[in-house]
Amino acid sequence: MELIDIGANLTHDSFDHDRNAVLHRAREAGVAQLIVTGASREHSPKALALAQAHPGELFATAGVHPHHASEYTDECDAEMRALHAHAEVVAVGECGLDYFRDFSPRPAQRRAFERQLQIAADTCKPLFLHQRDAHDDLMAAMGxxxxxxxxxVVHCFTGTKKELFDYLDQDWHIGITGWLCDERRGLHLRELVRSIPANRLMIETDAPYLLPRTVKPQPSHRRNEPMYLAHIVAELARDRGEDVDATAAQTTRTARAFFRLPATG
Structure with a gap:
């Protein structure tokens, strides 16, 4: 089984003491390639550096998450554009809107998002989107x-049926995480994932966040890792009524085409 994790925050400081071991465990669990999420001025260059240190295996995104939108200045825009000159940076983002936390003012979020949409338009690179409690404004900005x-791709989709079908109507892709495994918040996803066309579906861990709650035994540190992608794809296949190997192969084909990744081996 060959898997692609389309979103892992491997620059997070919780991985500083064992990042190579984390990557080894991911490989052992079938993760052949991995997209390292860049979500701020600080971490996007680190994501690129990681990708450059692991050619053909790790790739990066570069962007500014709505939580950090207040830092999106002209200088920041120039920094993002410089990062996107590198082939290892395969998508613009993580970018979008988050009205759940409002860590940055909403007008600043919208401005930062629009500037990153312009980068995507200029570079012809895919978008790695974040949306929480801001569906209508995100759709308007994209429009x-x-x-x-x-x-x-709508990364870490956790939304409603209406939101899902709005995204699918735009031919956007959907990223599914271990949120699917959360009996408190993710039960509705068990049904919704059946409606996602196979060629629009991808999988991700969003590590170190969103450790699947159905992993047994639960690690004491509660940190999610890319190796748990195999657990997510097994749960996803069950909910879709598919063979796990078929779901794994299709999500890998979809991710490789979406991010234009080279074949492994």
């Missing part, structure tokens, strides 16, 4: 760039 953007 302002209609016809100028390439493919997009």
């Amino acid at each position: 302002n760039f209609d016809g100028r953007l390439g493919p997009a």
